Amino acid sequence: MPGRAIRVRGVVQGVGFRPTIWRLARQYGLRGEVWNDGQGVMIHAIGDADDLDAFIRQIPLQLPPLAKLDSLDVTALAPTPDYPDFRIVGSQLNGMHTPIAADAATCPDCLAEIADPKNRRYRYPFTNCTHCGPRLSIVKQIPYDRGNTSMAAFPMCPACQSEYEDPSDRRFHAQANCCPLCGPAVWLEDNQDRLADNFDPIDRTAELIRQGYIVAIKGLGGFHLACNAADDGAVYRLRQRKRRYAKPFALMAKDLGSIRRYALVNAQEEQALQDKTAPIVLLRAGGETLATGIAPGDEKLGFMLPYTPLHSVLLAALDTPIVLTSGNISDEPQCIDNADAKLQLAGIADYWLLHNRDIVNRLDDSVVRFMDDEMRLLRRARGYSPEALTLPTGFETADEILAMGAELKNSFCLVKHGQAVASQHIGDLESATVQHDYRQLIALYQQLYDFRPRHIVIDRHPGYLSSQYGQTLADAGRCELVETHHHHAHLAACLAEHGVALHSKPVLAAIFDGLGMGEAGELWGGEFLLGDYKSCTRLGHMQAIALPGGNQAMREPWRNTYAQLRHYFDWPALQQDFPDLHIVQFLADKPLATLETMIAKNLNSPPCSSAGRWFDAFAAALGIHTARIDYEGQAAIALETLAASRFNGNTPYPDAWEAGVENGMTVLSWRGLWLAVLNDLKHDIDTAEIAARIHHSLIEACVSLLLKLSAETDTDCIVLSGGVFQNRLLLEAIGHALRATGKTVLSPISYPMNDGGLALGQAVIAAAKSLE
Structure with missing residues (x-):
């Protein structure tokens, strides 16, 4: 009888995959074996040729809930061993390691058990099986066996042990299996x-x-x-x-x-x-x-x-x-x-x-939002990490790369054998406790994936603690240190998750965020780029405006309003023209002489093209969190919320923006928009309408410039990314307008468009360079 050797790769260990194969093989009357090894799962199957073909076709269709199939390769098995039946056999480790599944919500079968007064797990708060429950949160090291998890402290009772050893039971090799008699309390x-x-x-x-x-x-x-x-x-x-x-x-x-x-x-x-x-x-x-x-x-x-x-x-x-x-x-x-x-x-x-079950690895709740016809991850953590991404065509041999991520919303990413594994959301590295977690998790992932980097990738901002730690690791491990451009990484991350091949032609991108370091140390954040995985070119940007007080301007929106107004107008004349406006009176009580000196002498007031600060400035002008914000993005979110109530049916302000040229690049300036907003405030126009028209004006300017750049560069694929595109009005309106002209629009879905997705972009940029 013919035999087949079937190699399966992906998330196929600790998820009930071998019992599924065992049941499927018995269904088709096959003989053979299935086992775990360092590459995934190996199957030897012997039987009638038609039954073998049907069996193989069913494997991708019969995956258990937590499994993820990356590849299934079939070769002839010759000579065919003499197997008496089909069996699950012990693991055969060979120095390689396979992915760990993400923690998963309670499955319907377990929910039914805890709701059944006659079941021995009635109301038991730690009920789980191979289809659900803890994974990354409890693992200490590989292999993913009970002894290497925080469940090692809870020996199974005879009933649980029987389930664990029975391949027909959904708790076969469920490492967290337990009940009220033997489990946590x-x-x-x-x-x-x-x-x-x-x-x-x-x-x-x-x-x-x-x-x-x-x-x-x-x-x-x-x-x-x-x-x-x-x-x-x-x-x-x-x-x-x-x-x-x-x-x-x-x-x-x-x-x-x-x-x-x-x-x-x-x-x-x-x-x-x-x-x-x-x-x-x-x-x-x-x-x-x-x-x-x-x-x-x-x-x-x-x-x-x-x-x-x-x-x-x-x-x-x-x-x-x-x-x-x-x-x-x-x-x-x-x-x-x-x-x-x-x-x-x-x-x-x-x-x-x-x-009393220890949490080994901290996992925040993941966050998603439905925008532009897709459910998009804004924070990637529990339930998603550490799921691997198979990199696009051309990256098959990418290997041994560790990307350190950003300063805020940090996650890191490793690349091994053409796959990228992004860590869970770690947080803002300004906290010493978060830094400690960050270092511990990097060490854990290296152990889990038997990973030793040869290339370490950092953001080019020297003040980022992730960059500084990356430098330390590179020096200690004698690794190549690769610096990446912040906004290029946003672009590259989006390309990678959408499967754009390594050697594809460059794409256009609008990358809008709070800020990131540009090519020569400038602060960027409202960028129009042309790029691929290997390089990117800045074609245009929002008008660079002083950031008076540096980080303080990120917390006090009024500083950005003043910087914008004094850039576009003569401030004393503006005070005379609009003396009764709340924002003008508010600013009059601030130490503007000091700010003026700081800006004029470039003292802690770097020019910044940030779209995030642009939104802050207009929000403050409308009386939204003018003095101070309590969390990142608060003013911009409130401006979006206000605009949403009047968005449909509204239009851009006429002559709101101008596309000039500076240093060979297109620059969007906003004098007309500011004048229109100030006049509407003077005439007591509803601030919701003003907020809506501000959004429409930015949308019109972006679409117009992107279409112009598309024609000039003969590029029809456009990326929209960066944290500012978490604004649903902005993402959807620009995306719809571009698609209506026949453009292909890509924006992040499975990885955050904010800095939480930056490490993936850093990793693929370094991978592309390593494969040159």
């Missing part, structure tokens, strides 16, 4: 000690939340702080104690029907909410209202559904959604350790719902 504490065990700790937690208390809950990848989302007082207290005064809170509801009471949900958003990745989905608020402090000044609500059995049992006992925000003091990472949480969250939480 949950308990409740107040700020003094553990509470008595004569009540159910999860039901008691639900009751405390109903009463208005704040509870710290140890979850899958870190602690959360929870309170009743309908209780104004509880939400206010949480904001004050956490010192998170304005940034929206994430919410969790028990089911889709509960979410629909408070938000509008389309088909794609519904699918995302119910996906195994279980991200926070940003939805448009609509229907009943929650506490006023949930999302101040924002039309969106960030909802997720329960993704662990603990969450499911807790939410089943509650009639209203809960706030479920990261368990930390503002700007610090989530707590993951019980003792640390008791210390760090003292003064914030009233109670702690704890358990």
